Amino acid sequence: MQQKETIIILDFGGQYTQLIARRVRECHVYSEVVPWNMPLADILARKPIGIILSGGPSSVHDADAPRIDPALYEAGIPVLGICYGMQLTALLLGGAVEKAKEREYGRVTVRMKEQTGLFGGMQSASNCWMSHTWQVSACPPGFRVIAETDNCPVAAMVNEDKKICCVQFHPEVTHTEEGTMLIRNFLFRFCGCSGDWTMSTYAETAIKQIRETVGEDGTVLLALSGGVDSSVVAALIYKAIGKRLTCVFVDHGLLRKGESDQVCHVFSHLFPVRFIRSDAADRFFGDLKGVTEPEEKRHIIGRDFIEVFKKEATALGKLDYFAQGTIYPDVIESGQGTNAAVIKSHHNVGGLPKELGFTELIEPLRMLFKDEVRALGETLGLPKELVWRQPFPGPGLAIRIIGEVTPEKAEIVRESDAIFREEIVAAGLDRHVNQYFTVLTGIQSVGVMGDERTYDYTIALRAVTTDDFMTADWARLPYDLIARVSARIVNEVPHASRVVMDVTTKPPASIEWE
Ligand code: XMP
Numbered sequence: 001m002q003q004k005e006t007i008i009i010l011d012f013g014g015q016y017t018q019l020i021a022r023r024v025r026e027c028h029v030y031s032e033v034v035p036w037n038m039p040l041a042d043i044l045a046r047k048p049i050g051i052i053l054s055g056g057p058s059s060v061h062d063a064d065a066p067r068i069d070p071a072l073y074e075a076g077i078p079v080l081g082i083c084y085g086m087q088l089t090a091l092l093l094g095g096a097v098e099k100a101k102e103r104e105y106g107r108v109t110v111r112m113k114e115q116t117g118l119f120g121g122m123q124s125a126s127n128c129w130m131s132h133t134w135q136v137s138a139c140p141p142g143f144r145v146i147a148e149t150d151n152c153p154v155a156a157m158v159n160e161d162k163k164i165c166c167v168q169f170h171p172e173v174t175h176t177e178e179g180t181m182l183i184r185n186f187l188f189r190f191c192g193c194s195g196d197w198t199m200s201t202y203a204e205t206a207i208k209q210i211r212e213t214v215g216e217d218g219t220v221l222l223a224l225s226g227g228v229d230s231s232v233v234a235a236l237i238y239k240a241i242g243k244r245l246t247c248v249f250v251d252h253g254l255l256r257k258g259e260s261d262q263v264c265h266v267f268s269h270l271f272p273v274r275f276i277r278s279d280a281a282d283r284f285f286g287d288l289k290g291v292t293e294p295e296e297k298r299h300i301i302g303r304d305f306i307e308v309f310k311k312e313a314t315a316l317g318k319l320d321y322f323a324q325g326t327i328y329p330d331v332i333e334s335g336q337g338t339n340a341a342v343i344k345s346h347h348n349v350g351g352l353p354k355e356l357g358f359t360e361l362i363e364p365l366r367m368l369f370k371d372e373v374r375a376l377g378e379t380l381g382l383p384k385e386l387v388w389r390q391p392f393p394g395p396g397l398a399i400r401i402i403g404e405v406t407p408e409k410a411e412i413v414r415e416s417d418a419i420f421r422e423e424i425v426a427a428g429l430d431r432h433v434n435q436y437f438t439v440l441t442g443i444q445s446v447g448v449m450g451d452e453r454t455y456d457y458t459i460a461l462r463a464v465t466t467d468d469f470m471t472a473d474w475a476r477l478p479y480d481l482i483a484r485v486s487a488r489i490v491n492e493v494p495h496a497s498r499v500v501m502d503v504t505t506k507p508p509a510s511i512e513w514e
Pocket of ligand 1: 394510511512513
């Protein structure tokens, strides 16, 4: 669907390309990332109001370096070149690019020679994020230098007549203090954007695109986990094709309290898709019997999930498309995952569509970041508790029960977790603590209840603050909150007789206990 105002971002393989798109969307302007080699005619057919050339790992002098048709600069559309995009612009328009004397990496002070145009409203010197080995040594004709650093004489250049701006630093990353202002200036001062795009426009576009892809009578299958991403995808596809969407929800009996019923309620009443709930708790508990090793638990749950899902999907007969709630960080993670050591094998159903014979995927959240997905969910009318749900691991409560998993233990951890969650919400801390849950430690200890000696379980409270879940700090919860939670757990949850608090950072500990 054609948007009124579209910014096209040509992707040269830079790490931050989707961040550029995100910053543009934050300015309420629609943006789309396309590969650098998209033919110019196709780019122009999208009627962009501005074009951004991203950074990238190549050197413009490499024989196989990405190049674009220089006619792009003559199309009368404003262009912003970032890093590689700047160097390519310089080279194609008659300037020069040379190896920098010193490679610049990290925060660098950039001196802006003017406070108008691209730098309107910005300071005369600002911390910016740099990451480059090559740099522009001579501007092309018609351009003037508008910023410099100690090592980079052309840190930014502009050709006002042609509305082409270039910066060597990365305005899209948060380390660049005034980066958003610079992007705003490009969008509003150079491209003339009005900034009237919102998440509901995104939803309308995505719904229209899904309709176009799926056609008049096409059908879609979705594995609904009840998490934010798959729920938002389900709501979106439901709005596009109604009951031609079938959602299969595998209930492994290891979800949080109330979660399974909420998913069923939302997708049978609010978004009444064709909803298949597979109640497979017995099978999962059966296969987990006697298993204590965390990785083995994950493996069994992953395997059972796929088998149960396949059984349900096969019974449904052939559906046309498979939908997934892949979001942008998943795309990045899967690309980088090959180099990272596997600390915990994640419950991964990525191979599922292939196994089921699907060739076409629908992934409408692929370009969004988590908070954008939540905003989209709210726009679509999903309940707030679902949209703002904290992350929950695929293997569920199984990895929060140390040792063997049994239905009785699942009940203890589920009930204590519900109390902890309730109290965190009541204290107004749920949006500040990024993940919080209880763990049923394998430890039993002696206690007294009434006049009786007890020998029951120890519950650990785990609450962390984190931006990316790669590193985390333990949340400094108020003592009176901890006291309430502790008292409620030992009073209300049978077989829980002691509460302890996990005060370990990640690293060295991981967030989950298994
Ligand atoms: P860790 O424990 O590795 O957790 O510090 C980081 C984040 O990942 C989640 N997590 C999982 N998610 N399958 C998942 O889907 C898993 O096996 C798994 N293990 C950990 C964890 O909840 C936290 O958000």
